[in-house]
Amino acid sequence: MRNSWVAVAQRHLEREIRKILRDDYAIEVDSEMPIRYYLDFKNNERLIELKEALDRIERGKFGVCLSCGGPIELVLLKSSPGDRFCSSCLNSMHFSRGRHHDGHAHLEMTFTHQF
Numbered sequence: 001m002r003n004s005w006v007a008v009a010q011r012h013l014e015r016e017i018r019k020i021l022r023d024d025y026a027i028e029v030d031s032e033m034p035i036r037y038y039l040d041f042k043n044n045e046r047l048i049e050l051k052e053a054l055d056r057i058e059r060g061k062f063g064v065c066l067s068c069g070g071p072i073e074l075v076l077l078k079s080s081p082g083d084r085f086c087s088s089c090l091n092s093m094h095f096s097r098g099r100h101h102d103g104h105a106h107l108e109m110t111f112t113h114q115f
């Protein structure tokens, strides 16, 4: 289950990387080459963000909310693969800054938002 959405996210990331390389650098990615080979030479904020997201996939840390440890919604990761927080944590940070590090209250609040 989780593996399949991580695979979807990974394909999505790689597709976006290919598009940026093609549109901004006129580079067609050779599918025989690991995509990260192309990224080490680029100093592009979005590419770095995408590469870091791929790194987190490899380490099994991708899509894990740093605040509550729950999964980050795929829709968030698609628009912003560098996201480190799930939508409920982002919302609670937004609406109650300062309560973010209040562990128990925050965790309870977050878990009621899980689907």
Ligand SMILES: [Zn+2]
Binding pocket: 065, 066, 067, 068, 069, 070, 085, 086, 087, 088, 089, 090, 110
């Ligand atoms: Zn969270």
